[in-house]
Amino acid sequence: MYPASFEYVRATSAQEAVDLLAQNADAKLLAGGHSLIPMMKLRLAQPAKLIDIGRIAEIRGICEKEGTLRIGSLTTHDTIANSELVRQKCSILAGAANKIGDPQVRNKGTIGGNIAHADPASDLPAVLVALGATVHMLGPNGPRSVAAGEFFTGLLETALEAGEILTEIEVPACCEDGSGCTYLKVEHPASGYAVCGAAAVVKMEDGSCVSASLCFNGITPTVFNAWPNGGPLVGGSADDATIAAAMAELSIDEPMGDIHASGEYRVALARAYGKRALIAARERSGG
């Protein structure tokens, strides 16, 4: 199963990739290739040119800066899952990265490729939105940033514009500020994709909930953010009964349904796994 023919060129810097994109309107960027190559083999994508960004060192790697983790877009899921820094300071991200696909996929797949593809059943989108991550891009007009919550705009659609390249994903070191975080997933047994993925980040202070975010993968065409404006746990004790009541009231319009799970079933999963994720996140929080 070969992809259709294409021209191949390698970029050695993020700026060179942007320049090459500007010169080739129907080119696609190739990083790990684990979203793009399967699509090309199925002829769902047939780019005339591939710009290989897989060797650009400046957009790979993880560092900590001013209370946030900066993750280069070329960083693989395996590197994120096994990074001591990420495990200690943003455990939900390391945990979610470790749930993607299988070891071989994690060895090659990158965080940038994953979120640029924006598969609704992928694991990272809900986690990044729940964390309040920021996505950094470089384009013909220079660098630009958007909140993860505004990055995912629809089914396989993002705020990344033609001619732009993802450079860095910035996530808060949430495990250090008293927040607890958990990602739980019901995965499709063959593909590993999320039938339902629930990401919860809960911050408690003196027994009172200061903030709570809850986002889902796999339920709607893009990330479903249950509580974009704070939600019902804030200001209370976030005890099990309150969480259960909040999840019983969770309403999700137009959930996706397919041969694997009906929309109704996916909503039921979201309520059950949302509850478990919130309780686990609260228990892991410092307050």
Add this chain to the structure above:
Amino acid sequence: MATRIDLEVNGERHERDVEPRQLLVHFLREELGLTGTNVGCETSLCGACTVLMDGQAVKSCTQLAVQADGTSITTIEGLQTNGEYHPLQQAFWDCHGLQCGYCTPGMILAAADLLERNASPTEREVRDALKGNLCRCTGYHNIVKSVLAAAAGGES
């Protein structure tokens, strides 16, 4: 338009011109004649095409040969040394870790990546590490036993 690649496969250097759309698995099988790497599902699910790229297990049906430029690849043919089976190959033999053998090269190379990171894995860890490899003969018990036996052999 062909692209020149220069890579090491099983310790031997190869410089070849390849079509950019050529997949790594076809490069290994058709250009180099290394047919131990099998083509299974072709959709990144079954793991029959698993090889090591710079020591990490990858699915060679989901990599272009041009992406392997400059890397070091190990296929099943490259595991034995001086005619001696690799401990994983020996353990698969000893524990009857295969029936038809189609998934075996991929299973062994995925397990090699695991044992490189974790010399004494638990059964759970072995099963997790083989999540990307499917066996259609019997299931996985003897495969898991083989990997655990290879790990135990390496310790003694």
